[in-house]
Amino acid sequence: MTVDIPEPIQQARVWSDQQWTARVIKNEDDDGWAVAMYLAGESEPALVGPWTMGRDKKNPKPLDTAAFNTLVKTAKEVIRRTEQQRHAQLNKNVTVAVDGKQIRVALAIVPDEEGATAALSAQDEFGNELARQAVHPAFKLNMASAQAWIASGFERMH
Numbered sequence: 001m002t003v004d005i006p007e008p009i010q011q012a013r014v015w016s017d018q019q020w021t022a023r024v025i026k027n028e029d030d031d032g033w034a035v036a037m038y039l040a041g042e043s044e045p046a047l048v049g050p051w052t053m054g055r056d057k058k059n060p061k062p063l064d065t066a067a068f069n070t071l072v073k074t075a076k077e078v079i080r081r082t083e084q085q086r087h088a089q090l091n092k093n094v095t096v097a098v099d100g101k102q103i104r105v106a107l108a109i110v111p112d113e114e115g116a117t118a119a120l121s122a123q124d125e126f127g128n129e130l131a132r133q134a135v136h137p138a139f140k141l142n143m144a145s146a147q148a149w150i151a152s153g154f155e156r157m158h
Contacts, residue, residue, distance in 0.1 A: 013060065013063065015067075021040070022072075037074075090111065103123070117134065
């Protein structure tokens with residue numbers, strides 16, 4: 001089996017390597033230009049931003065190696081931040097002191113097109129799991145709900 005590795009493109013308005021493609025496009029909002037960064041295999045750009053006009057003040061500045069490398073770095077950072085934000089939205093935890101011991105209560109939501117699922121878990125300060133149960137994905141984890149779950153002996157939460 002052979003894998004098709006795309007040839008690098010180094011043109012004024014399209015620049016690519018094996019992972020990324022930069023395309024200079026007409027900015028639909030004004031007379032300027034924009035650049036869109038695509039990750040290989042993705043149909044939507046990871047990043048779209050303004051692009052500099054060339055010397056003639058009519059056409060875009062041509063892409064070059066330095067600009068492409070900067071765009072790749074910026075696009076990777078945008079993806080990393082998006083992934084961190086998504087992780088933070090889906091995974092929450094609080095630590096509650098009970099009888100002088102620290103109990104970490106965590107909520108993990110697993111998104112799914114057919115319906116998200118969620119699990120609530122509790123661990124002692126050594127990382128040993130004390131309890132785990134399925135909860136509704138809309139469950140609100142906070143200090144009060146964590147304390148109530150612990151106080152109930154880890155009874156089913158709604």
